[in-house]
Amino acid sequence: MSDRPTQDPGPDGGSATISRAEVAHLAMLARLALSDEELDRFAGQLDVILASVARVSAVAAGDIPPTSHALPLTNVMREDEVRPGLTQDEALSGAPAAELGRFRVPRILGEQA
Numbered sequence: 001m002s003d004r005p006t007q008d009p010g011p012d013g014g015s016a017t018i019s020r021a022e023v024a025h026l027a028m029l030a031r032l033a034l035s036d037e038e039l040d041r042f043a044g045q046l047d048v049i050l051a052s053v054a055r056v057s058a059v060a061a062g063d064i065p066p067t068s069h070a071l072p073l074t075n076v077m078r079e080d081e082v083r084p085g086l087t088q089d090e091a092l093s094g095a096p097a098a099e100l101g102r103f104r105v106p107r108i109l110g111e112q113a
Helices: 020-029 036-059 089-093
Strands: none
Touching: 020 036
8 A cells, every 4th residue: 555645535526646656556466567558547547536436435424324225125035944955865866976975076286185
């Protein structure tokens, strides 16, 4: 993160610009190799995004509770019931390969047994 102090948005919702060095730092953290042209372009794009977020933050009022939906939603869930399931033999009956009562799958990434 930057050691720059956070600045409040101005009356037009604008905020301090993100520097090219900060974009390069973010790219390094994300392990992205960016050209000089990309750093300049992304700095401008990230600045627009940060200004938009600052504008939304400025509009959000403290007396309005945060919501995830415009309308209230409730989940309709059934009660948990114990139901009969498959036996081990039934579950393994359709498997292409089984070993020691388990599904047999190919080894990956050279792992040792």
